[in-house]
Amino acid sequence: MRKSNIVLLILLAVVAALPLVGGPYALRLGTIACMYAILALSWNVVGGFAGYPSFATAAFFGFGAYTTGVLLGKGLPLWLGVVISAVAALLVTAALGAALLRLRGHYFAIASLSLVEVLRELVNNATDLTGGGMGLNIPLVSGFGVLAEAMFFFYAMWILLLLTALMVMAVAGSKLGFGLACIRQNETASSMVGLNTTLYKSIAFGLSACFVSAAGGVYAAWVHYIDPSDVFDILYSVKPIVMALMGGLGSPLGVACGAFLYLGLEEVVWRNYIQFHTGVLGLIIVLLLLFLPHGLISLRPANLWRRVKHV
Amino acid sequence: MSEILRLENVSRHFSGLQALRDVTLAVNGGEVLGLIGPNGAGKTTLVNTICGVTPANSGKVSFDGKDITRIKTYQAARLGLSRTFQIVQPFAEFTALDNVAAAALFSQPGQSLNTAREQAMAHLVYVGLELQANQSAATLTLAMRKRLELAKALAMKPKLLFLDEVNAGLNSAEVERATKLIHELAAGGITIVMIEHLMKVVLNVCTRIAVLHNGALIADGAPREVIENPAVVEAYLGQQYTKRNAGRG
Amino acid sequence: MHAAQILVNAVVLGCLYACIAIGFSLVWGVLNVINLIHGSFIVLGAYLAFGLYNALHISPWYSVAVAAPLFFVLGYLLQRLLLNRVITAPVLVTLTLTFGLDLILNNAMIYFFKADYRKLMLTPSLGSVSIFDVVVPVDRLIATVSALALTGVLYLLLRRSRVGRAIVAVRLDRDAAVLMGVDVKSIYAIAFGLGAALAGCAGVLMALIFPISPLTSSGYLGKAFVVCVLGGLGSVSGALAGGLLLALVEGIGSTFFGPAHATTLSFILLIIFLILRPQGLLGRKGFE
Numbered sequence: 001m002r003k004s005n006i007v008l009l010i011l012l013a014v015v016a017a018l019p020l021v022g023g024p025y026a027l028r029l030g031t032i033a034c035m036y037a038i039l040a041l042s043w044n045v046v047g048g049f050a051g052y053p054s055f056a057t058a059a060f061f062g063f064g065a066y067t068t069g070v071l072l073g074k075g076l077p078l079w080l081g082v083v084i085s086a087v088a089a090l091l092v093t094a095a096l097g098a099a100l101l102r103l104r105g106h107y108f109a110i111a112s113l114s115l116v117e118v119l120r121e122l123v124n125n126a127t128d129l130t131g132g133g134m135g136l137n138i139p140l141v142s143g144f145g146v147l148a149e150a151m152f153f154f155y156a157m158w159i160l161l162l163l164t165a166l167m168v169m170a171v172a173g174s175k176l177g178f179g180l181a182c183i184r185q186n187e188t189a190s191s192m193v194g195l196n197t198t199l200y201k202s203i204a205f206g207l208s209a210c211f212v213s214a215a216g217g218v219y220a221a222w223v224h225y226i227d228p229s230d231v232f233d234i235l236y237s238v239k240p241i242v243m244a245l246m247g248g249l250g251s252p253l254g255v256a257c258g259a260f261l262y263l264g265l266e267e268v269v270w271r272n273y274i275q276f277h278t279g280v281l282g283l284i285i286v287l288l289l290l291f292l293p294h295g296l297i298s299l300r301p302a303n304l305w306r307r308v309k310h311v
Numbered sequence: 312m313s314e315i316l317r318l319e320n321v322s323r324h325f326s327g328l329q330a331l332r333d334v335t336l337a338v339n340g341g342e343v344l345g346l347i348g349p350n351g352a353g354k355t356t357l358v359n360t361i362c363g364v365t366p367a368n369s370g371k372v373s374f375d376g377k378d379i380t381r382i383k384t385y386q387a388a389r390l391g392l393s394r395t396f397q398i399v400q401p402f403a404e405f406t407a408l409d410n411v412a413a414a415a416l417f418s419q420p421g422q423s424l425n426t427a428r429e430q431a432m433a434h435l436v437y438v439g440l441e442l443q444a445n446q447s448a449a450t451l452t453l454a455m456r457k458r459l460e461l462a463k464a465l466a467m468k469p470k471l472l473f474l475d476e477v478n479a480g481l482n483s484a485e486v487e488r489a490t491k492l493i494h495e496l497a498a499g500g501i502t503i504v505m506i507e508h509l510m511k512v513v514l515n516v517c518t519r520i521a522v523l524h525n526g527a528l529i530a531d532g533a534p535r536e537v538i539e540n541p542a543v544v545e546a547y548l549g550q551q552y553t554k555r556n557a558g559r560g
Numbered sequence: 561m562h563a564a565q566i567l568v569n570a571v572v573l574g575c576l577y578a579c580i581a582i583g584f585s586l587v588w589g590v591l592n593v594i595n596l597i598h599g600s601f602i603v604l605g606a607y608l609a610f611g612l613y614n615a616l617h618i619s620p621w622y623s624v625a626v627a628a629p630l631f632f633v634l635g636y637l638l639q640r641l642l643l644n645r646v647i648t649a650p651v652l653v654t655l656t657l658t659f660g661l662d663l664i665l666n667n668a669m670i671y672f673f674k675a676d677y678r679k680l681m682l683t684p685s686l687g688s689v690s691i692f693d694v695v696v697p698v699d700r701l702i703a704t705v706s707a708l709a710l711t712g713v714l715y716l717l718l719r720r721s722r723v724g725r726a727i728v729a730v731r732l733d734r735d736a737a738v739l740m741g742v743d744v745k746s747i748y749a750i751a752f753g754l755g756a757a758l759a760g761c762a763g764v765l766m767a768l769i770f771p772i773s774p775l776t777s778s779g780y781l782g783k784a785f786v787v788c789v790l791g792g793l794g795s796v797s798g799a800l801a802g803g804l805l806l807a808l809v810e811g812i813g814s815t816f817f818g819p820a821h822a823t824t825l826s827f828i829l830l831i832i833f834l835i836l837r838p839q840g841l842l843g844r845k846g847f848e
């Protein structure tokens with residue numbers, strides 16, 4: 001196994017030990033950290049490996065949140081609701097991918113962005129099932145206390161993150177990952193050597209959706225109440241991209257670190273500049289893209305040294 | 312010799328521009344067919360049409376007895392049709408080895424990445440790129456990239472190989488080396504269709520020549536016959552040349 | 561509602577949609593950048609009209625003359641100082657960058673103007689005209705005519721002026737334009753400035769009709785997306801065709817399925833168009 005993958009697994013093990021040292025606040029942050037990492041790692045499959053600029057993450061997230069929310073309302077247990085959400089997202093997205101991934105560049109970006117809009121509007125209008133703009137109340141999962149509940153959702157999210165990380169590593173080291181790398185570099189040449197690009201891209205799109213959808217499901221159960229403008233927030237599409245760019249595209253370890261780092265920044269901004277938090281977030285994005293386009297990896301001592309010598 | 316590829320009345324246009332007109336052509340197993348014609352004659356388009364990149368608007372293409380007119384590119388590759396690109400198309404971030412491994416991996420279903428890499432090394436040795444195996448494709452010289460294209464095409468275990476101007480941009484030593492390779496391949500039993508502007512190379516390796524002009528096939532036959540055909544001389548070298556020759560004669 | 565009224569409403573709204581989208585389309589076509597700040601520029605233009613009317617009693621149709629140069633300079637500088645640094649980067653980067661800029665601008669607007677909806681109330685109100693039994697409010701009519709006039713001005717500018725021809729040349733073939741001696745960098749900045757100016761002016765006109773709030777920016781942006789894709793990227797006539805088609809679909813859609821489904825319908829249409837006819841109704845011919 002690659003060294004960076006081992007480091008990533010160790011990092012995840014460290015995160016799992018969080019409840020030993022932190023209270024409810026740390027657990028809340030830890031849960032969000034896991035969720036962000038799931039989003040970023042998943043996005044990386046289609047955005048980093050295959051090089052398709054997908055802005056559809058919010059669509060997958062909202063889809064999972066509502067599917068699980070509705071199923072919980074019908075009395076299904078949480079785990080079943082999450083599994084159904086994940087599988088449904090995988091299948092639906094893979095099928096959609098076959099059509100959408102024929103588009104490239106800006107057109108694909110716009111189409112994926114529109115997917116978010118379409119789903120949000122559909123949920124908004126399907127009032128009977130989803131409660132529409134009024135939102136959906138989700139029954140409490142169980143009767144345990146505050147801390148126990150925080151612990152439960154932290155580990156639920158952590159397990160999803162572990163699964164996502166394993167999936168991404170497996171993809172990276174497999175024929176699928178190799179094929180996606182070919183597609184990213186030169187799609188025409190890829191199909192010319194016998195690579196079924198449509199199939200590969202669809203699988204990648206499906207995989208990038210399924211764990212995000214599951215995370216949306218856990219999120220819905222965790223916060224007990226969701227509404228379309230919350231779970232279909234376009235920020236859920238953009239944040240994973242920023243995280244992946246922060247960590248340096250492609251490497252799972254980098255992307256996961258990017259997610260944790262991003263959450264740290266976001267938390268600081270939230271606490272200090274509540275009125276300006278989106279503005280500061282925007283500023284971070286702008287500065288990052290202008291000055292560190294290759295992510296924080298370019299800040300490694302070796303690279304810095306090279307830069308100094310360059311000057 | 313049995314027929315391996317057959318085109319019947321194949322036409323292809325690009326919004327108004329007729330790139331191929333009613334091309335009917337057969338390629339026999341084991342031969343080296345030279346496809347020549349002036350710039351923009353439609354040679355590359357013909358290869359693209361056979362490989363499913365720009366499918367024919369009308370007409371029929373069959374390969375090994377199967378109708379492949381509407382085939383997808385990747386399926387064509389798996390049937391044993393392979394080609395080099397006129398403008399080289401490497402996977403720039405990959406090493407030379409992985410470039411060839413990709414070809415070996417995806418052209419044969421059920422192949423594993425490790426065996427593909429092993430096979431790839433053999434092909435790199437064959438085209439003389441073994442020293443560059445771990446170098447990224449972006450850093451190779453043009454001549455090396457052309458040979459990389461060839462290694463990729465060979466890694467696909469082709470029955471029919473299209474070589475699209477493999478010699479363009481190479482110096483004479485490099486051309487000689489490439490020509491030798493093509494001879495070896497032909498001797499090894501691969502059917503080859505080569506698009507080539509260098510007449511010396513064409514006459515040296517081809518057993519038959521077909522000429523495209525403005526998308527139409529204007530001649531097809533034994534090399535000497537074809538290049539002495541006045542229509543070909545005129546299309547290929549321009550009217551001036553014909554007149555000058557006439558004046559001399 | 562009867563057919564004639566639906567049709568007239570669609571034409572009125574369609575011209576406004578075209579006006580919303582035209583600057584977005586110009587920037588996308590010429591710079592190959594999807595400019596996500598576009599929606600917030602429109603809202604900012606609306607606030608400008610609102611402020612000028614309430615403070616100085618300047619009517620919105622005059623405010624256009626104020627908005628155009630202001631927004632042009634804003635856009636020009638933004639492109640020169642920021643966007644230009646990443647102009648050759650992949651889609652992902654330019655798109656995310658304009659998203660970040662949009663977050664900043666939108667947050668600033670929420671801070672200064674608050675998120676509540678305001679309405680520019682003309683006093684005295686202009687009433688409405690009716691021909692047979694088709695009724696059109698006069699303020700809408702004025703907005704529509706002004707929107708058409710703006711599109712016309714852009715069309716003439718691109719067609720007749722030197723700068724306009726240079727913009728078109730860059731759009732059609734950047735490298736050839738460079739060879740012909742066009743300064744691509746400054747053309748990019750001018751095109752982006754024009755895009756911003758058009759957004760600002762569109763915002764001024766929208767203030768006549770729609771409630772104003774920073775929260776409406778994503779709605780405008782969405783319309784611009786749809787219009788561009790439906791009509792075909794990068795031409796004035798394409799934007800008009802796209803705007804009319806969108807308004808017509810929304811009008812008919814909301815008559816049959818209820819107004820709530822109009823937006824859904826338009827985005828589904830967008831995806832269908834992207835897949836089946838990415839060049840849009842009028843093809844991707846480029847700017848006149």
Ligand SMILES: Nc1ncnc2c1ncn2[C@@H]1O[C@H](COP(=O)(O)OP(=O)(O)OP(=O)(O)O)[C@@H](O)[C@H]1O
Nearest residue numbers: 325328330348349350351352353354355356357397
């Ligand atoms: N994908 C395409 N879209 C539009 N036009 C095309 C396309 N491919 C080829 N053409 C046009 O078809 C004609 C034939 O081109 P083609 O590349 O087949 O010529 P060629 O014989 O290979 O020439 P050369 O010797 O220069 O390689 C040219 O006019 C070219 O511009």
Ligand SMILES: [Mg+2]
Nearest residue numbers: 354355356397
């Ligand atoms: Mg050619």
